[in-house]
Amino acid sequence: MTSVAQELRWGPEADGRPSLLAPSMRRRVIDVLAAAPLTVHGRPGLAAQDVATRLDIHVTTARFHLDVLLASHVVEARSERLGVVGRPRKIYHLVPAGVRLHPTHRELSALVTSCWGLPEPTGSATMFPAARAWAREHADLEPLAWAPAATPGEWLVTVERLVQTMAEWGFRHGISLVEGGRTVDLQLRAAPFLAIAARHAPVLHAFRRGLITGVLDRLGEPEVDVVLTPHEDIAVTTAHLTSRSPFRHTVGTGLPGPVLPTSTTTRRRANRRRDA
Missing domain, CATH: 3.30.1380.20 (Trafficking protein particle complex subunit 3)
Structure with a gap:
């Protein structure tokens, strides 16, 4: 039977680097989330501590792999409260196959x-x-x-x-x-x-x-x-x-603008003012 992680495997990169799901632990995280039970709110998912418990790893390690999968949009996270009081928990769940990220x-x-x-x-x-x-x-x-x-x-x-x-x-x-x-x-x-x-x-x-x-x-x-x-x-x-490329003109920068040639009319007006 093909696991969800096997279905998601994207293969090695063109330059030979391993794919995002290459680490075996990350593939195990995927499979654990695929089998996640429904929470009290009726949606599937697990907290990082639950993932760690099922895989017998430290919660920090579980969070690291979950963060990688979040960044790749294979996994999503939401906040849920167990009751009226208490801090909400971050619950992780797989992104539905139909909305997973484009290969790019x-x-x-x-x-x-x-x-x-x-x-x-x-x-x-x-x-x-x-x-x-x-x-x-x-x-x-x-x-x-x-x-x-x-x-x-x-x-x-x-x-x-x-x-x-x-x-x-x-x-x-x-x-x-x-x-x-x-x-x-x-x-x-x-x-x-x-x-x-x-x-x-x-x-x-x-x-x-x-x-x-x-x-x-x-x-x-x-x-x-x-x-x-x-x-x-x-x-x-x-x-x-x-x-940093030179502009033909600048607006409001405080830099000097281009020096334009003086027209014939302007020169004549200047000469008349000077002669007067």
Whole structure:
């Protein structure tokens, strides 16, 4: 009889790295959740301690594997109370097969979890180029006709294309212009992996910065500074994108504008004022 974990196995990555479900313990967690009983609220699921008890492992180990599966959208979590009083428990359950993640999202899950075991700053330093390379390979984009952008308007359109591409990968952003349009701020509104963000924030920041930079590479905008400003709530992290390419004109930046040639009429008026 085929287990749920065997049905979910996605195979090795193209470069030979093991798949997300390669560790045998993670496959056992999947099978335990597949057989989870109904809770008092009538829905199947187990708390991390229940998973640990069934597998005879420490609860911290169980939570680690559950977090990985949460990030991959194979597992979901909800809060439930056993009664009127008391703190709610986090209950884990399998995502229905019909709504599991697209293969592209599964690749992102495998990528972002590949550096979790590395100490900092090694984890972040390893994640950034890996995410940048992934975005270059998977972003179905061509450089825009004007690349690199030479006006605030062109730069804004470029960033809008970036936002559209990242939305396909599960990232939702709000856009605002600062510094007269040379800098665009992206406010993160939704993203994969937020359930485990607090434990792996440096790696996730490097992951997001690498994806943004890789997409900009494909759009013909390699000269961009990408700086992330973390907040107490990682879900509202802001990315500041500043183009280093020279603009033909700037608006409200405090920088000198272009020197335009003086027209003949202007010179005549100036001469009359001087002669008077």
